[in-house]
Amino acid sequence: MAQETFLDPTELDIEAHRAQVLEQLRALARTDRPGLGYDPAHGGGGDVGGSLTSFEMLGFGDLSLMVKAGVQWGLFGGAVQLLGTERHHREYLRRITSGELLGCFAMTEHGHGSDVQHLRTTATFTDGGFVIDTPDESAVKEYIGNAARDGELAVVFAQLITGGESRGVHAFLVPIRVGGEPAPGVTITDCGRKAGLNGVDNGRLAFDGVRVGRAALLNRFADVAEDGTYSSPIESDNRRFFTMLGTLIRGRISVAGSAVNATKRALAVAVRYGERRRQFFTPDGDEVVLLDYRAHQRKLLPAIAKTYALHFAQERLVSTVHDLGTEPAEHDQRELESRAAGIKAVATWHATRTIQTAREACGGAGYLAENLLPALKADTDVFTTFEGDNTVLLQLVAKGLLTGYRDYFADLSTLATVRFAAEQLVETLLERTSARKVLDRLAGAADDEVLFDREWHLRLFEDREEHVLDGVARRLRKAAESGDAFAAFNDAQDHVLRTGRVHVDRLVLEAFAAAVDRCEDSAAAALLGRLCDLYALSDIEADRAWFLEHGRLTSGRAKAVTAAVNTLCAELRPYARVLVDGFAVPEQFLRAPMLES
Amino acid sequence: MAQETFLDPTELDIEAHRAQVLEQLRALARTDRPGLGYDPAHGGGGDVGGSLTSFEMLGFGDLSLMVKAGVQWGLFGGAVQLLGTERHHREYLRRITSGELLGCFAMTEHGHGSDVQHLRTTATFTDGGFVIDTPDESAVKEYIGNAARDGELAVVFAQLITGGESRGVHAFLVPIRVGGEPAPGVTITDCGRKAGLNGVDNGRLAFDGVRVGRAALLNRFADVAEDGTYSSPIESDNRRFFTMLGTLIRGRISVAGSAVNATKRALAVAVRYGERRRQFFTPDGDEVVLLDYRAHQRKLLPAIAKTYALHFAQERLVSTVHDLGTEPAEHDQRELESRAAGIKAVATWHATRTIQTAREACGGAGYLAENLLPALKADTDVFTTFEGDNTVLLQLVAKGLLTGYRDYFADLSTLATVRFAAEQLVETLLERTSARKVLDRLAGAADDEVLFDREWHLRLFEDREEHVLDGVARRLRKAAESGDAFAAFNDAQDHVLRTGRVHVDRLVLEAFAAAVDRCEDSAAAALLGRLCDLYALSDIEADRAWFLEHGRLTSGRAKAVTAAVNTLCAELRPYARVLVDGFAVPEQFLRAPMLES
Incomplete structure (x- = not known):
């Protein structure tokens, strides 16, 4: 592809810049870089060092592309790979790698950024699946890259509640956009102009009774059985939480x-x-x-x-x-x-x-x-x-x-x-x-x-x-x-x-x-x-x-x-x-x- | 005027932002602030402290307005007031104060910013007037506020040459725009987007044999007689130059x-x-x-x-x-x-x-x-x-x-x-x-x-x-x-x-x-x-x-x-x-x- 594809803009308005960065992302998706760090069993290159180095190289160009690629393949894809299990890898990794499925990493909330343990979005197990809710303003997902314009699926970090008991923060795959429109129960707003990185479409996500299936839980470190029974190979809630976070370094x-x-x-x-x-x-x-x-x-x-x-x-x-x-x-x-x-x-x-x-x-x-x-x-x-x-x-x-x-x-x-x-x-x-x-x-x-x-x-x-x-x-x-x-x-x-x-x-x-x-x-x-x-x-x-x-x-x-x-x-x-x-x-x-x- | 007139923008493109700032400038011009520091004989307030304080107050709002107002009334108007004499005051100060005449302060050149003494634009006395020239690329006036869009007259700092002798840097009033178009012999380019202050229309000015009359010289500290004879109340070139600069603090x-x-x-x-x-x-x-x-x-x-x-x-x-x-x-x-x-x-x-x-x-x-x-x-x-x-x-x-x-x-x-x-x-x-x-x-x-x-x-x-x-x-x-x-x-x-x-x-x-x-x-x-x-x-x-x-x-x-x-x-x-x-x-x-x- 032409080198000019990756030049950074000085005169684009926000929408044109976002469009250009998406196009650059798609151009990148046609190379072997995006999947470098993923499991070879699902089309990945199994080369973590190579993957990190290729993200770094994006640091030479328009940083909006680095951040958008980082959201798509590092955070979103990385969470699916590292917090999910075989069923998630099979279903999603190839489409994430190819850019066919664009996604978000919805962790930060309006009220809690550094203190992730106290996020307030909830995922309540009921009738064989989870219901995702934003209880109030402070729980709205904030500054989420890929959310305002392009993302279809989000890894949403939420307090898991099953059997009336809170199990701490877990990650769930939640569709946020269908056919270009917000999915039912999902409210998306645009963060608007930022100091920089205006090629990235940051947005806010709020959930109102959004139902997802049991398989939506990224269940490498914890699972919920059909009857709602919670299980985890890691006993301590604290330890489990930080093990999950640790995979995302x-x-x-x-x-x-x-x-x-x-x-x-x-x-x-x-x-x-x-x-x-x-x-x-x-x-x-x-x-x-x-x-x-x-x-x-x-x-x-x-x-x-x-x-x-x-x-x-x-x-x-x-x-x-x-x-x-x-x-x-x-x-x-x-x-x-x-x-x-x-x-x-x-x-x-x-x-x-x-x-x-x-x-x-x-x-x-x-x-x-x-x-x-x-x-x-x-x-x-x-x-x-x-x-x-x-x-x-x-x-x-x-x-x-x-x-x-x-x-x-x-x-x-x-x-x-x-x-x-x-x-x-x-x-x-x-x-x-x-x-x-x-x-x-x-x-x-x-x-x-x-x-x-x-x-x-x-x-x-x-x-x-x-x-x-x-x-x-x-x-x-x-x-x-x-x-x-x-x-x-x-x-x-x-x-x-x-x-x-x-x-x-x-x-x-x-x-x-x-x-x-x-x-x-x-x-x-x-x-x-x-x-x-x-x-x-x-x-x-x-x-x-x-x-x-x-x-x-x-x-x-x-x-x-x-x-x-x-x-x-x-x-x-x-x-x-x-x-x-x-x-x-x-x-x-x-x-x-x-x-x- | 409504306070909202002075809100700073977050979503305007450059042209809209420039237009808004010009409108704010015109609103300011309808108050008594712009002329506060000028000579009362020409409609000014004679209140230097008040004038400086009112510029400072603009620092609370959109800084593009502060800079544009600073160019118009501080630098451009200030140069006319402090480097000019009665004839300049009479002719220009009221129109500058009212914003009827918008101007530039054309000192910095492409090749010389800090070292003002080595500016390379020339003003050659010939046939009873001055000819302003940009000898080469490095002498192009650079980053000049009010130049790209709105300014009509510029205070141009140039090496004065009379009788074949260089007399050092002096200031001249040069029309740069007539009826919205660049004046004959003047080339204006736009500096384009900047990191900030995008409500100010910074531009570049180049002069090719632009003739101005003898009265164009701001002649408080030096003058050229009809026959080209140079005179100044300050003997040393160096001292004269820094006295001129000093008035602009x-x-x-x-x-x-x-x-x-x-x-x-x-x-x-x-x-x-x-x-x-x-x-x-x-x-x-x-x-x-x-x-x-x-x-x-x-x-x-x-x-x-x-x-x-x-x-x-x-x-x-x-x-x-x-x-x-x-x-x-x-x-x-x-x-x-x-x-x-x-x-x-x-x-x-x-x-x-x-x-x-x-x-x-x-x-x-x-x-x-x-x-x-x-x-x-x-x-x-x-x-x-x-x-x-x-x-x-x-x-x-x-x-x-x-x-x-x-x-x-x-x-x-x-x-x-x-x-x-x-x-x-x-x-x-x-x-x-x-x-x-x-x-x-x-x-x-x-x-x-x-x-x-x-x-x-x-x-x-x-x-x-x-x-x-x-x-x-x-x-x-x-x-x-x-x-x-x-x-x-x-x-x-x-x-x-x-x-x-x-x-x-x-x-x-x-x-x-x-x-x-x-x-x-x-x-x-x-x-x-x-x-x-x-x-x-x-x-x-x-x-x-x-x-x-x-x-x-x-x-x-x-x-x-x-x-x-x-x-x-x-x-x-x-x-x-x-x-x-x-x-x-x-x-x-x-x-x-x-x-x-």
């Missing part, structure tokens, strides 16, 4: 990957502009190229370094998901969910900040739609709060650490976390002390021996994580004795979030360092190594208040870190173009008038 | 004011949402209001404090401009330009960051156009780079400080600055030492005696500024001896920018402190005082790495600052609503479905 991984790729695109645009654009003359009468200014280098080069870092962290995550397969050990699965959550949070915040920086670095030209950055900015904005609000996700990462992934930390109950922290932490922490020994050894060395030493970076990140985690555990443990678990948790919330963040920073640095180590081309390895230095030192510089406060850096060494970041910016400046070329953004997505005239 | 002041008001609106929306929205339950079964979470308070309350701070700084700036009148002493004028530049930079970056935070604080609802934040975000984005790129503006502030406002520091020549720094700085710095004495006295006091002491905040900000300025001056002085002025300046650029920033931070704190002092209602003064504490302590917290590195804070006190910010967030949380109500955003601009259902 691929969405978060795809968002993180797309965010990283959108960031690459913005940086490629900004560097090309920064190498062409000149402003102000030197005393010698030369007009200075923007990227020769230190302030401009400071804006773009550390961002390039962090984007490489996140690229490698993301690559490692995707490999792990791929290798773990569909039935990972529980501890591994918990750890993986945590890692996906953390990288999604850090990568999407990085995207928001960096694309903004890229826009400003291109001045007025960056504000024109034709120069690509406005759409990149508007489209990626929501990434920080959808597929898990970043603040909530970092909290989830911290809880995983605090509980040693030993339980369903995805349950955000503060009481549980405080208790865990109180009971389980001492032993976890005592295992780690090696980092401090290395740091103590290096403390006396000269700046230039230490600042570019990978061992020093790694141990510093590790030691920071240990110290922050230890501190928050102590605080929560002490606070747990105070009686008011919420107040105790809330009082430490910024500390908890910091725990999640420094943990992710450490994982990201490790992934980058590993990528440098395995690079076989020595020139490339040397360049990547310097870039990894810049990532590590920029991170340390940004957080140097903490390092100073906790005696990890002297003020002399802290100032040396800042100086080293400047040195690296100057040293890497000649490679800026080659570094963004290394992102391999397809040229068709870099066509902007400001880069041509 | 009102645009920057208006942008800063609008940015502050747009920020207020975003915060009012986010606080209302944060007080309604609940997510996750406490162990006691209460669903927690978002604003009761520490992380949420941390997102919004320091931003509210800084918005108040900037409000007062802006108010003080507007008063000063008003009081100085049209013929201020040169030093006062330079200092004022610097202050306007600095507050514009800090206020617009604060707007970009805070509106983004507000969007994220409202989750998915904040991403829907109907909930106002997307337009606020998209519209204000360009504020950081138009009317002066913020990075360039902070540099200008620093140069003012380095030269003691003794010359035309708006000239960004690096050579000049390095020389000034080398020659003039020692004396300036020796004058200031009192701050350190107070700080030394307070260094030994207990945290709780110091942290909420306004004297401590003020002296700490002052001392930081002195130290940073002293340091950069030493660096530049040393570097000046090295011979390569550009390299020396560039090497210190981040330090130079920091100098500008900490200077503005000090001015802003002083303005806030003065506002608290003059507040006569004791309850309000107490609340404002705590808010001022929060502003000061948040700023210190964000910059505590510097204070630690330079021995201004011990690590114990730095941690106490962080704890104090948390304490203040909790203490002020019950007043969040009253604080945003205090912004007095008209209720009609806060109507969002997410705040109603």
